[in-house]
Amino acid sequence: MVEMLDRGIGRLTRIPPLPPFTAPEEILADALPLLDPPSRVTVTEAAERHMRVPVQGNWVPFDRAVTPYTVEPADMTQSRRFKAVVFLGPSQSGKSQMMQSVSAHAVTCAPGPVQVIHMTKTDADAWVEEKLDPTILNSPALRERLGTGRDDSTFSRKRFKGMRLTIGYPVPNQLSSRSQRLVMLTDYDHMPQKLGPKDSPEGSPFGMALQRIRTFMSRGCVLAETSPAFPVDPNADWAPHAGHPHMLPPATAGLVPIYNEGTRGRWYWECPDCGDLFEPRFDRLHYDADLDPGAAGEQAMMECPHCGTLIAHRHKVGLNRAALEGRGGWLHEGRHIEANGRRALVRIDDPDIRRTPIASYSLNGAAAAFASWEELVQRYETERRRFEALGDDTDFARVHYTDIGVPYRRPEAEEEGALTAAQIREHMRSQERRVAPAWTRFVTVSIDVQGNRFEVLVMAWGAQGERMPIDRFAVAQPPDHAPRAKGDDERYRALDPGRYVEDADALLDLPERLYPVEGASWSLKPCALVIDFNGPAGWSDNAEKFWRARRRNGQGGLWWLSIGRGGFQQRDRVWHEAPERGSKGRRARGIKLLNMATDRMKESVLAAVGRFEGGQGAQHVPSWLEAEHLDELLAERRGAKGYEKRQGAVRNETLDLSVQALAVAEFKGLNRIDWQAPPAWAEAGPANPFAVAVSAAAAEAAPAPRRRARTSRSRYMEGS
Structure with missing residues (x-):
């Protein structure tokens, strides 16, 4: 090491030696090859001469015969x-x-x-x-x-x-x-x-x-x-x-x-x-x-x-x-x-x-x-059949893009607007309202939250995903114990779920509603109820409070909060997890939400509605469904980036409710069920834990005495 004396700092030690002297001839010899004209060899020949590639953990010379x-x-x-x-x-x-x-x-x-x-x-x-x-x-x-x-x-x-x-x-x-x-x-x-x-x-x-x-x-x-x-x-x-x-x-x-x-x-x-x-x-x-x-x-x-x-x-x-x-x-x-x-x-x-x-x-x-x-045929056939069953062609399209290497032509693109209200009316199924078809295995309830009401859809599910709405109504009045602000009518006021968490209690009797199965000696209660987590200002906080109250009462596995995720490139169709982060930089909520890839699910719902022949994955439309609700079902069409409302369409609640129903059914395991040995909640017969014998059902359906003159259930819930 060399020692040096610096007038300002003093004696400097431990200074590394200078690099060895490089002669001008060495610099020139190193630079001369740069003056050579470009070599007259092809890209592939150069790769074989100069480049090595990994093959099974070893680095070997490039070989054109691997990918000719x-x-x-x-x-x-x-x-x-x-x-x-x-x-x-x-x-x-x-x-x-x-x-x-x-x-x-x-x-x-x-x-x-x-x-x-x-x-x-x-x-x-x-x-x-x-x-x-x-x-x-x-x-x-x-x-x-x-x-x-x-x-x-x-x-x-x-x-x-x-x-x-x-x-x-x-x-x-x-x-x-x-x-x-x-x-x-x-x-x-x-x-x-x-x-x-x-x-x-x-x-x-x-x-x-x-x-x-x-x-x-x-x-x-x-x-x-x-x-x-x-x-x-x-x-x-x-x-x-x-x-x-x-x-x-x-x-x-x-x-x-x-x-x-x-x-x-x-x-x-x-x-x-x-x-x-x-x-x-x-x-x-x-x-x-x-x-x-x-x-x-x-x-x-x-x-x-x-x-x-x-x-x-x-x-x-x-x-x-x-x-x-x-x-x-x-x-x-x-x-x-x-x-x-x-x-x-x-x-x-x-x-x-x-x-x-x-x-x-x-x-x-x-x-x-x-x-x-x-592998190519296996992936193609698996996703083709999945597309036919669910109506969701996202993964089927991916096979065309990444496995086959060709652009994908959507079947719907060949005939725009193939599914119409007139076609659906021609194929409506005759079924008594609030009565489940004979093939029903379980019932779900979907709830969409609006500023002044809850929109509700009750869906009956059969084997292989066949399904049919059996009730559709709105909850427009709050329960009697809900608070009223100064100036509100003493007897009635509009439902306001974003302002009053107690208004959600108007939904509390939904899990106990009984739906008789046609031709059977039992009725079915809902096995899952799913509520939209999005809604008017304040509803998300109230929804969390409502769900936590249900969990304390032992119904945490019965009620679900759902949230939609747009776009066709979501990682899954349905997944259950807590939000990554809260709004405005706040800490994420400590509850899990049922996340739905809404565009992919809407694809499945509309394909299911158009499966008029019935069978696997079909969604039948009952003859009692009102015209406005049918219009809601067809209110959207697929655009370049996702589903969007058709021109002139205002409401789409029935479509959103159908998506929620499909999401909660899939999350419970609809697509994984062995229908020869289904789980108890999807079993046909009185052994189903959500089944109630007819005699017991009649007793449960008996009207309860009113606490006040205005507390009858029909006062605040249509379709009861």
């Missing part, structure tokens, strides 16, 4: 002919690895500024930490080019010798005022599709990325990859056509419309029997759809559309790799129509390819390297 369908898209990023490369495909198909291959080529062979844009800052940081940094550290050719300065390796920037790799997320300042030779957009469909202020957006991420590469002229390129995440536009007039065999159904947004503007490449196999080329697609998988999903998946085989040969899954790897030898691979739409009326399909280097600056690719999930047909 990414070779051409990756290599096209260096083409002078195309300004953009677009890749659509299922999740876990090697798209992210393709991004790293292109980045490695820019580091080792063609130095220049490169930018990677992720969905969010969190995703960008995770990609750097979990994928990019380990790849650099385990690839000597990349590691030795990484700068050693303090700011050369951060979450937002990697400085290599002669080039800069920037990692960002889709906000205007990340895609503005910068020149980049290559911009890569990952998971494009999950990005905001318009950047900037809502009233004056600056543009789409793809459009803004194209502006960043302009100064590099023909060397600039935009690479975008994603799994589709937007449905087919219901207003688009589109049908499959031989003149455009590779065109995807037009989606409402995302990368699909950009793909359709490009060369429209699809991945082809060579049939091992007839030798003809065909596209391996999910709809060409041959299996028995009547079997259980697992059994159907086990027998799935790919059918050649030319000769009908069935190809087993074990041949998929070989057929994918055969494309590297010219037996299959990417075919794009040409400019000419053949004699048979079909558009010519050509290779990427054919001069007759479509004239477009975008090289676009769409990979079907059946050809993806990391997806087995057994």
Whole structure:
């Protein structure tokens, strides 16, 4: 160590020695390679030479044969002919690895500024930490080019010798005022599709990325990859056509419309029997759809559309790799129509390819390297049957997007407004009001809170989720013991649940109401009552007090408080948990709420109402239901972001009450019940703990003596 004397501080010790002297010749020798022209090797060749990837816990050299369908898209990023490369495909198909291959080529062979844009800052940081940094550290050719300065390796920037790799997320300042030779957009469909202020957006991420590469002229390129995440536009007039065999159904947004503007490449196999080329697609998988999903998946085989040969899954790897030898691979739409009326399909280097600056690719999930047909069919059939049973197509759509890699076309989009009041009236079921059908297993009560009343729906449930409303009424008068403010009528006042917690006591007799089962010797009491936690100002606090009082009386498992969560991307349909935080920054409440994915549940309710043939999951509409309540049931329609009221519709309580009923039934286990051995509360017969024998029911139904002249139950509850 060296000692130094400082006039202000005094003697300084423990000063580390200076770094060894670097001669100018060494600096020049280190910098000279940067003057080399770009290496004339493809992206894939550079990846095989310089990049290592994780395989079963080991870092091994990149192998193009693992995901051969990414070779051409990756290599096209260096083409002078195309300004953009677009890749659509299922999740876990090697798209992210393709991004790293292109980045490695820019580091080792063609130095220049490169930018990677992720969905969010969190995703960008995770990609750097979990994928990019380990790849650099385990690839000597990349590691030795990484700068050693303090700011050369951060979450937002990697400085290599002669080039800069920037990692960002889709906000205007990340895609503005910068020149980049290559911009890569990952998971494009999950990005905001318009950047900037809502009233004056600056543009789409793809459009803004194209502006960043302009100064590099023909060397600039935009690479975008994603799994589709937007449905087919219901207003688009589109049908499959031989003149455009590779065109995807037009989606409402995302990368699909950009793909359709490009060369429209699809991945082809060579049939091992007839030798003809065909596209391996999910709809060409041959299996028995009547079997259980697992059994159907086990027998799935790919059918050649030319000769009908069935190809087993074990041949998929070989057929994918055969494309590297010219037996299959990417075919794009040409400019000419053949004699048979079909558009010519050509290779990427054919001069007759479509004239477009975008090289676009769409990979079907059946050809993806990391997806087995057994799992693909099992997931598809499971969610298809779930959709048919519940009417909720959220998870079924997700199979199309992430497993198959195609935009999803909703059945309702084919005929807008298919479910009408006139159709429902034609199929109404004749059933006496307040009498449960003979097939009833249990009864639920839903309560919606308005400013001056409680709206109530009583639902009878049968096996497999079949159901029917058996009563619908409003509670408009408070109980006698409820307080009255100065100036209120001494005998009557309007119900005000947000102001008076005692007004909720008007609901206390609902658990004891008896509903005779048609043709049976017993009646049923409700097994669950669910109240909307939202309502007029003050109601949430009063709802909590009301529920806590019920729990103290031993009815905590009978009453539930529900809260709606909008949007189709909720984690579940129904879940029971305390709020994450209270309003205005206050501590969260100490009670649990029955959370409902309302848009998904409304989808199920309306699908159930339209299942006129009855059976599993059907919601019958009784003939006694009043016209205004039927209008409430059909008051909403599905929009781009969720359900919204139809034009002219004012009230939707019956729809909301049906959602609450379905939510509490599902939470109790409706979809998990073995109807051959159901739980006691869903058992048919007097053994049900909520069943009351007819003789006992008659005694319970006898009118109680009035405490005062005005205290009769009918005075404050309609439909009693």
